[in-house]
């Protein structure tokens with residue numbers, strides 16, 4: 105099967121990627137996200153996963169097919185909201201569509217803790233000028249999140265997963281790791297939901 109993992113610049117957060125992409129600000133236009141979803145539908149009939157932030161759910165979900173589902177990524181570290189908010193944001197929606205059929209294999213949520221930063225890099229302080237200057241990268245997904253995304257899709261060895269916005273390459277490393285350890289299917293939630 106052939107799947108897509110789409111983790112684009114979030115609607116409203118395009119400025120974070122401006123230092124690296126001259127056209128980054130197109131991602132603050134909802135129509136760019138509509139085009140991405142149209143591409144996912146046209147090129148990935150086996151299934152896809154799309155990341156977004158909670159604030160854009162009301163804009164982006166209506167662009168998706170009616171049988172798309174919304175899953176939850178919950179982190180132990182609250183997301184920065186730009187200012188103090190009464191209810192901190194620990195949740196991000198993840199929209200998914202289709203995937204391999206079959207019996208229970210996954211849950212529609214995942215909880216991840218902070219993982220160590222790659223060697224030689226520091227955890228960012230939320231310093232918008234450093235991010236805008238391209239000195240800090242926002243949006244890296246933890247390995248446990250990537251494994252869960254594969255679980256949502258029902259990934260099996262031999263499937264193709266196109267990571268359309270690879271960034272730090274987190275998804276590619278997880279897939280390489282799964283393939284080299286010889287897991288045919290993902291064990292993450294199998295025991296809990298069977």
Ligand SMILES: C[S@@+](CC[C@H](N)C(=O)[O-])C[C@H]1O[C@@H](n2cnc3c(N)ncnc32)[C@H](O)[C@@H]1O
Pocket residue numbers: 111112113114121122124125127128129131242243244245246269270271272273274275
């Ligand atoms: C949310 S991040 C993806 C993070 C990635 N999943 C990871 O774990 O590292 C969005 C990515 O889209 C990439 N990108 C590709 N084309 C872009 C464009 N035209 N404008 C802005 N960002 C773009 C950025 O470089 C950035 O790595």
